[in-house]
Amino acid sequence: xxxxxxxxxxxxxxxxxxxxxxxxxxxxxxxxxxxxxxxxxxxxxxxxxxxxxxxxxxxxxxxxxxxxxxxxxxxxxxxxxxxxxxxxxxxxxxxxxxxxxxxxxxxxxxxxxxxxxxxxxxxxxxxxxxxxxxxxxxxxxxxxxxxxxxxxxxxxxxxxxxxxxxxxxxxxxxxxxxxxxxxxxxxxxxxxxxxxxxxxxxxxxxxxx
Amino acid sequence: xxxxxxxxxxxxxxxxxxxxxxxxxxxxxxxxxxxxxxxxxxxxxxxxxxxxxxxxxxxxxxxxxxxxxxxxxxxxxxxxxxxxxxxxxxxxxxxxxxxxxxxxxxxxxxxxxxxxxxxxxxxxxxxxxxxxxxxxxxxxxxxxxxxxxxxxxxx
Numbered sequence: 001x002x003x004x005x006x007x008x009x010x011x012x013x014x015x016x017x018x019x020x021x022x023x024x025x026x027x028x029x030x031x032x033x034x035x036x037x038x039x040x041x042x043x044x045x046x047x048x049x050x051x052x053x054x055x056x057x058x059x060x061x062x063x064x065x066x067x068x069x070x071x072x073x074x075x076x077x078x079x080x081x082x083x084x085x086x087x088x089x090x091x092x093x094x095x096x097x098x099x100x101x102x103x104x105x106x107x108x109x110x111x112x113x114x115x116x117x118x119x120x121x122x123x124x125x126x127x128x129x130x131x132x133x134x135x136x137x138x139x140x141x142x143x144x145x146x147x148x149x150x151x152x153x154x155x156x157x158x159x160x161x162x163x164x165x166x167x168x169x170x171x172x173x174x175x176x177x178x179x180x181x182x183x184x185x186x187x188x189x190x191x192x193x194x195x196x197x198x199x200x201x202x203x204x205x206x207x208x209x
Numbered sequence: 210x211x212x213x214x215x216x217x218x219x220x221x222x223x224x225x226x227x228x229x230x231x232x233x234x235x236x237x238x239x240x241x242x243x244x245x246x247x248x249x250x251x252x253x254x255x256x257x258x259x260x261x262x263x264x265x266x267x268x269x270x271x272x273x274x275x276x277x278x279x280x281x282x283x284x285x286x287x288x289x290x291x292x293x294x295x296x297x298x299x300x301x302x303x304x305x306x307x308x309x310x311x312x313x314x315x316x317x318x319x320x321x322x323x324x325x326x327x328x329x330x331x332x333x334x335x336x337x338x339x340x341x342x343x344x345x346x347x348x349x350x351x352x353x354x355x356x357x358x359x360x361x362x363x364x
Contacts (some may be wrong), residue, residue: 007335008338011338076250095287112272
């Protein structure tokens with residue numbers, strides 16, 4: 001009888017230790033790689049054919065069809081904003097090497113979306129230059145059509161010989177502590193940011209009749 | 210003098226009323242921030258907020274349109290859209306709160322179950338081990354009692 005009691009106590013203690021260890025390990029949070037993915041795809045939903053006929057030297061009225069995607073792998077629900085800016089070669093773009101600063105240029109279009117954990121959001125973007133003028137050595141964009149809207153604010157950009165325009169797409173994330181959207185966010189203890197930019201030219205506008 | 214003072218006070222009061230009027234889009238935006246905070250709290254508690262997230266995004270779309278209408282000077286449309294968005298955000302807040310409470314209760318119940326379950330599982334294993342030992346002994350005893358000394362066969 002004493003032997004049974006000894007076996008009972010020994011097995012109970014060993015089982016309790018093993019089950020407690022399993023319980024503890026199950027509760028320890030595993031290392032979760034936190035990140036956002038921002039990508040821009042062409043008309044076919046692939047990383048190609050961003051311009052009709054793959055001609056990056058566009059004309060007013062040339063219609064571009066892109067798909068901008070954002071993927072949330074931060075582990076929690078996030079509020080994100082996709083911000084579109086039109087820049088030329090010399091205007092300051094986003095700078096990830098310098099404290100993750102956004103381009104100081106004002107946006108011409110932005111849209112906000114709530115993303116639950118592990119969700120991907122795809123935003124279709126259809127745009128064209130509506131109005132642009134040319135002078136002997138420069139082209140100036142005055143308006144865009146963007147997802148059916150005519151936009152004139154923050155699109156007035158001049159480029160030397162109409163070369164090296166760029167659409168910059170920045171990802172801004174809502175910061176709970178600050179109560180505002182921020183271009184940079186903390187992920188796994190590091191500050192991160194994300195942006196895309198797609199270059200195009202408008203050098204042929206001067207040869208239009 | 211009295212009349213002048215009264216006029217000055219009423220002018221000040223009127224200007225205060227004007228400055229105190231909150232822009233409907235801004236107001237809806239603030240309500241949206243509250244709704245998001247509630248949704249995030251529910252999500253972090255382990256609640257499934259997919260349906261409320263869809264509702265939130267519809268409200269965000271209305272707010273985006275309200276903001277664009279405001280920029281084009283169409284304040285009536287902006288105000289109407291912002292009001293719709295705000296109603297949606299206001300509906301989300303208590304719903305998210307309920308989801309969070311349910312998730313927290315479920316989480317606490319699971320923790321309780323685990324902490325009670327662990328010693329119970331250990332107890333079951335220990336009882337099973339003792340029972341197995343007793344069965345083993347009985348079998349061995351039976352085998353022992355059944356042993357017979359075989360007579361030696363002489364050729």
